Every structure is written in structure tokens, then in C-alpha cells.
Amino acid sequence: MSQHTEDAPLNITAERQAVVASAGAAPGREWVIVTRGLKREYDMGGEIVRALRGVDLAVRRNEYVAIMGPSGSGKSTFMNIIGCLDTPNEGEYWLNGQLVSTMRDDELARVRNKEIGFVFQTFNLLPRATALANVELPLVYAGVSASERKERAMAALEAVQLGQRVHHRPNELSGGQRQRVAIARALVNRPSILLADEPTGNLDSQTSEEIMRVFEHLADTGQTVIMVTHEPDIAAHARRVVVLRDGQIASDEKREKFTEKLGLSLPQK
Amino acid sequence: MPLIEAVRLALQTLRVQKLKSFFTLAGVCIGVMFLITVVSIIEGMGRYMKDDLVGKIIAINSFELRRQPNINLGDVDQAEWESWRRRPRLYISDLLPVVEALPEGTRWAQESESGVQVVSRYSRPRSTTAIGVDGDWFAIKKLGLRDGREFTAQELRQGENVAIIGPDMVERAFPGMDPIGRELRVGGVPYRVIGITESRGSAFGISFDNFIIAPWRSPIRKLLNPQPQMIDAIVVQADNQQVLTEAKERVRSVMRTRRALRPNQPDNFSMETSESALEFWNKLEGYLVMAGVALPAIGLVVGAIVIMNIMLVAVAERTREIGIRKALGAKRRDILAQFLVESATLSTVGAMIGIGLGIGLAQTIAALTPLPASVAPWSIVLGVLVGGTVGIVSGVYPASRASRLDPIVALRQE
Numbered sequence: 001m002s003q004h005t006e007d008a009p010l011n012i013t014a015e016r017q018a019v020v021a022s023a024g025a026a027p028g029r030e031w032v033i034v035t036r037g038l039k040r041e042y043d044m045g046g047e048i049v050r051a052l053r054g055v056d057l058a059v060r061r062n063e064y065v066a067i068m069g070p071s072g073s074g075k076s077t078f079m080n081i082i083g084c085l086d087t088p089n090e091g092e093y094w095l096n097g098q099l100v101s102t103m104r105d106d107e108l109a110r111v112r113n114k115e116i117g118f119v120f121q122t123f124n125l126l127p128r129a130t131a132l133a134n135v136e137l138p139l140v141y142a143g144v145s146a147s148e149r150k151e152r153a154m155a156a157l158e159a160v161q162l163g164q165r166v167h168h169r170p171n172e173l174s175g176g177q178r179q180r181v182a183i184a185r186a187l188v189n190r191p192s193i194l195l196a197d198e199p200t201g202n203l204d205s206q207t208s209e210e211i212m213r214v215f216e217h218l219a220d221t222g223q224t225v226i227m228v229t230h231e232p233d234i235a236a237h238a239r240r241v242v243v244l245r246d247g248q249i250a251s252d253e254k255r256e257k258f259t260e261k262l263g264l265s266l267p268q269k
Numbered sequence: 270m271p272l273i274e275a276v277r278l279a280l281q282t283l284r285v286q287k288l289k290s291f292f293t294l295a296g297v298c299i300g301v302m303f304l305i306t307v308v309s310i311i312e313g314m315g316r317y318m319k320d321d322l323v324g325k326i327i328a329i330n331s332f333e334l335r336r337q338p339n340i341n342l343g344d345v346d347q348a349e350w351e352s353w354r355r356r357p358r359l360y361i362s363d364l365l366p367v368v369e370a371l372p373e374g375t376r377w378a379q380e381s382e383s384g385v386q387v388v389s390r391y392s393r394p395r396s397t398t399a400i401g402v403d404g405d406w407f408a409i410k411k412l413g414l415r416d417g418r419e420f421t422a423q424e425l426r427q428g429e430n431v432a433i434i435g436p437d438m439v440e441r442a443f444p445g446m447d448p449i450g451r452e453l454r455v456g457g458v459p460y461r462v463i464g465i466t467e468s469r470g471s472a473f474g475i476s477f478d479n480f481i482i483a484p485w486r487s488p489i490r491k492l493l494n495p496q497p498q499m500i501d502a503i504v505v506q507a508d509n510q511q512v513l514t515e516a517k518e519r520v521r522s523v524m525r526t527r528r529a530l531r532p533n534q535p536d537n538f539s540m541e542t543s544e545s546a547l548e549f550w551n552k553l554e555g556y557l558v559m560a561g562v563a564l565p566a567i568g569l570v571v572g573a574i575v576i577m578n579i580m581l582v583a584v585a586e587r588t589r590e591i592g593i594r595k596a597l598g599a600k601r602r603d604i605l606a607q608f609l610v611e612s613a614t615l616s617t618v619g620a621m622i623g624i625g626l627g628i629g630l631a632q633t634i635a636a637l638t639p640l641p642a643s644v645a646p647w648s649i650v651l652g653v654l655v656g657g658t659v660g661i662v663s664g665v666y667p668a669s670r671a672s673r674l675d676p677i678v679a680l681r682q683e
Contacts, residue, residue, distance in 0.1 A: 086677055124592075137597050189598075
């Protein structure tokens with residue numbers, strides 16, 4: 001990774017400026033995510049890598065946002081901070097009205113447990129545990145009783161059409177089924193945001209479409225979804241697309257504008 | 270995360286990786302096995318000492334006034350032995366003042382014994398122990414009769430020539446016949462056999478049944494001590510421990526007065542109880558237990574190192590799992606607890622197998638050798654505790670490493 005020099009100001013769209021202006025006002029009920037001037041630097045053997053160089057973003061409740069960017073753009077770092085796996089060196093991050101950026105390890109763990117549902121590219125299911133046990137896991141750390149855990153995990157699995165495969169282990173499930181188990185696990189604690197990192201990266205295109213339809217449905221039913229991807233046609237499923245470049249937001253626009261610019265067709269509902 | 274969940278998870282890991290778990294457990298298992306075996310054998314020997322050996326010689330709630338202690342289980346040096354030999358003997362004249370000093374709720378007896386030759390018309394001369402007694406000797410020693418009757422008060426007082434024999438003497442002196450009413454000669458004097466005692470068994474291969482008992486006042490007393498007025502012991506038994514203490518104090522004071530001892534002079538007689546006779550054994554038992562615990566402890570240290578190693582490997586292998594758990598909301602202490610419980614469970618399972626094997630080994634040794642064995646319940650508890658502790662101690666470092674893993678790095682690991 002090379003050290004970035006101060007580039008010329010990036011092209012900030014009109015919509016984005018409006019969003020930043022309103023976010024500046026109140027991280028509260030309406031805004032589930034508000035970041036202000038997020039900076040994150042890494043010391044890579046004496047060389048300072050500035051992964052994030054002041055990111056301002058606000059996401060409304062019920063929004064479906066894709067975060068795009070080439071590798072080295074800082075999107076992984078941004079996702080780690082949004083997912084409360086990492087904290088910024090500078091700037092504020094408000095999640096669901098709580099200032100997360102200054103929290104310590106155990107508080108972050110609690111926030112991850114209650115507020116965030118993760119969906120990973122590699123599914124990240126526990127290989128030796130059944131689908132049901134995997135989905136129960138966040139509830140275990142939330143201190144939910146065994147009977148309630150089972151009930152809620154079953155309901156979550158049924159919601160992703162896996163009610164018949166609850167006692168299967170990950171290696172007995174197809175890729176799409178595994179990702180649906182992961183989605184059930186992400187949603188079982190009723191999180192404020194569903195945070196998906198390249199959710200279709202390990203899936204064929206047909207299965208990818210299937211998973212995208214699940215996300216679509218979730219967004220339609222009021223779930224806030226943040227999806228990180230480098231594939232424009234996957235990003236095109238989101239309602240809003242944010243592009244990161246060199247640790248800053250390069251563009252932030254509605255899906256229609258994004259697809260039009262790239263000459264993509266809108267995904268079929 | 271609830272404990273039961275963590276234990277279940279640990280047992281699952283154990284089931285999935287049977288062979289690896291077996292090697293992991295071997296150290297703790299063997300350590301605990303030997304711990305249980307050694308402790309069981311020491312416990313068995315202790316019980317043997319208390320119930321069989323000393324218990325048969327000194328009755329409960331009693332003390333024996335003697336020139337020197339009768340039972341010496343080691344640790345008496347030459348100088349002490351010499352000083353005992355310079356002590357004055359007990360005489361029959363000591364008996365009455367002692368008996369008069371005794372409080373309510375006590376019984377007394379006196380005895381002297383020596384090796385003698387017994388001549389019977391029906392066998393060759395036999396070596397045996399002759400015991401001359403007086404007072405409630407049979408009651409205090411809890412020695413019942415298999416046949417015949419005890420001495421009457423008159424026989425004791427008059428010193429009549431009657432005898433009660435131990436079971437061994439029946440076959441040795443009167444092969445194939447009923448000894449009651451027949452005659453035995455001791456020191457050329459004939460004694461009529463009036464009773465046969467019950468068996469007192471044996472300890473370490475020595476029979477307690479080879480003796481002949483006669484009233485001390487009979488001519489037998491001339492054979493028992495250098496002078497016929499000497500006696501070996503006055504035995505006092507009390508109803509309870511409190512009366513016994515009181516009796517001991519009174520007898521001590523009477524004896525000190527009779528011996529004209531000044532306050533700064535030590536007693537020149539001994540008052541032996543079963544506790545004082547067991548003092549040496551108790552001391553020895555302490556050392557044996559220490560050794561018996563220290564040696565298997567080496568095995569446990571090895572076991573602990575193995576477990577620590579295996580747990581470090583487990584943490585490395587399951588880095589991604591730790592990352593997933595942290596992403597889903599596991600706190601540091603959840604991860605710490607998970608791995609601690611896992612290593613404690615592993616080690617405790619090993620300890621429990623070791624307890625089973627140890628009990629088996631102890632029983633086998635008891636069956637195949639003259640060593641007695643008795644499994645002490647506390648040693649089982651100790652074994653489980655040791656297992657759990659070894660697991661926790663050896664799990665601390667791997668578990669804390671696991672809990673400190675950065676979830677981002679952990680999730681990235683393949």
C-alpha cells in the first residue's frame with residue numbers, strides 16, 4: 001500500500017451534502033448511523049497508512065445502503081468500524097443514538113451482540129455446530145434462556161425457509177443455505193443494522209440472486225441493511241450506493257443514478 | 270455464557286477428538302490414579318494399625334500404668350530406652366492406693382506377662398505367653414470366652430491354680446480333645462483349664478491367640494517378673510473420655526507421691542492410651558501421605574504442561590471460531606471462560622478416569638499382596654479437585670491468549 005498524499009477535493013454530490021448537513025444536526029431516532037470525520041490510521045512497520053481520512057456518513061432507519069470501492073479504498077476498515085470490530089483514531093461514530101467510537105472492548109461486544117447482525121462472505125458458521133446451534137449463538141451471549149433461544153432460532157430459520165434443515169451441520173448444507181443460516185443468525189437478536197460483507201462473494205450468480213431477494217425482502221419489511229461489495233451489479237440492488245476512494249467518500253447517490261451512470265439495468269424485483 | 274453451556278461444548282469437543290483427548294488426559298489420569306492408590310493403601314494401613322493392632326492391645330477409654338510404654342512403633346532413641354530401664358518397677362503394693370484414688374465410673378485390672386513353657390500330658394512342651402491377671406481384666410480387654418467360664422472373685426483373691434487358654438493352645442496342648450477340666454503344668458505347678466477365650470485374630474502374621482491366663486496371685490506370678498511382688502501394669506478403664514482424664518490425673522498424683530517426686534522431676538512411669546500408642550503412626554502417616562501426594566504430583570505437572578500445550582493448539586486451530594464468537598457479541602470473559610471450562614472439563618474427566626483406575630489398582634494390590642487398602646472418600650474429592658485445578662491452571666494462559674485475540678485478525682484467518 002502506498003502512502004496517500006492530499007488529493008484535490010473529491011467530487012461531492014448535492015444529495016450527499018444534504019445528508020451530511022442533516023446528520024450534523026442529530027444522531028437520534030431517525031438516523032441509525034451517523035459518522036463525523038472518521039479517521040483511521042495503521043502503523044505498518046513505521047509507515048503510516050491512512051485508511052480512512054475523514055468519512056462523514058448518515059444512514060436513516062430502514063435504508064438499504066451499498067458501500068463500494070476498489071481494494072485499498074478503505075471500505076474494509078470502514079466496515080470494521082461500522083461493525084464495532086474496530087474503533088477510529090479520530091471522529092465520532094453514533095450507532096442507534098449511542099456514541100460507539102469511544103467505547104471499550106466489552107461495551108463494543110455488547111453493541112455487536114444487540115445492534116449488529118453480521119453476514120460474511122465466507123458465511124463464518126461454526127463447522128461443528130448445527131444450523132440451530134449457530135443461530136442460537138448470539139442469543140447465548142445475550143443471556144437468553146435455553147427454551148426461548150431455541151424458539152427464536154427456529155423462527156429465524158423458518159423465516160429464511162430453512163425450517164426443515166435446522167439439525168444439519170454447515171457441511172451438509174449448500175452455499176445458499178449456509179448464507180441463509182448466517183442471515184438467520186444475524187437477525188435473531190433483532191439488530192438495528194444488518195451488516196453484510198460481500199455476501200454473494202462465494203456464491204454462483206443464481207444463488208446470489210436468491211440471497212439478494214432475501215435482502216430485498218428484509219429491506220421492504222423495514223430492516224436497515226448495509227452491504228459492502230465491490231460488484232456494481234450487486235450494489236445495484238441497494239437503494240443507495242456510497243463509493244469510497246482513498247479513504248474518503250467519492251460519491252453517495254440513489255441507485256437509479258448509480259446504475260444510469262454505469263449503464264446497468266435495474267435489477268428485476 | 271452459562272457454565273452448563275460451556276461444559277456441554279467442552280464435552281462435545283472431547284467426543285469429537287477422542288484420540289487427541291486421550292493423550293491429553295493421560296498425564297492427569299495417571300497422576301490421579303497413583304494418588305488414589307497410594308492414599309488408599311496408606312489409609313488401609315492406618316485402619317489396620319488402629320483397629321487391629323493397637324485396638325486389640327489397648328482397650329478404648331483406658332490407660333495402662335506401666336514402667337515404660339508397651340507399644341513402641343519406632344522413634345525411641347537409645348538414651349530414652351536407657352532411662353526407662355532405670356525406672357523403678359511397679360509393685361503389687363501400688364495397686365491398692367491407685368484403685369482407691371479412682372473416681373466413680375471406672376474399672377481396674379492388673380496384669381503381668383512373660384514367655385513360659387507349658388507342659389501337657391498330651392503333647393510336647395509348648396512355648397506360650399503366660400498372663401497373670403486380677404480385677405476386671407476380661408471385661409476391660411473385651412475378651413469373651415468361647416467355652417467354659419471366667420475366674421471367680423474367690424479364685425482371683427485366693428490365687429487358685431486355674432487357667433483360661435487362648436484358642437491356639439487348644440490344639441497345641443490338647444490335640445483332638447476338650448481341654449476343659451484337664452491339666453496343664455507351668456513351672457512345675459499344675460493348673461486346671463476352666464475356659465477358652467474367643468479368637469483375637471492376628472496382625473502382620475502374628476497370632477494373638479497363643480497364651481495362658483491364670484490369677485496373678487497363683488504361683489504363676491513367680492515366673493512373670495524377677496520378684497514375685499512386681500507387676501507389669503495397672504489397667505484403668507473409664508465410662509467416658511472425661512472420667513478417663515480425671516482418673517489419669519488422680520493416678521498420676523498418687524504415683525508421684527508414692528515415688529516422692531519433686532515438682533520439677535518428670536514422671537518415672539508411663540500412662541499409655543491407645544492415642545499415645547498411635548502417636549508415632551499418626552506422625553508416620555502424615556509423612557507417607559505427603560510422599561504419596563508429592564510423587565503423583567510430578568505426573569500432574571507433566572499432565573498440566575500437556576494440557577496447556579493442547580489448549581494452545583486448540584486456540585490456534587479455532588482462531589476463526591473465536592473471531593466469529595467475538596463478532597456475535599462474545600466478551601473477553603466469555604472466551605476466557607469457554608477455554609478455561611474446556612480445559613478444566615478435560616482435566617476433570619481425566620481425573621475421574623484416574624480415580625476409577627486408582628480404586629481398581631488399590632483393590633488389586635490389596636488382593637495380591639499383604640498390603641491392606643481402603644479407599645478414603647476424601648481422596649476421591651481431592652482427586653476431582655486436583656483434576657479441576659490442574660485444568661484451570663494450565664488453561665489460564667491459552668484462554669487469556671484466546672480472549673485477547675483481535676476479532677478482525679481472527680476472522681481473517683483461514
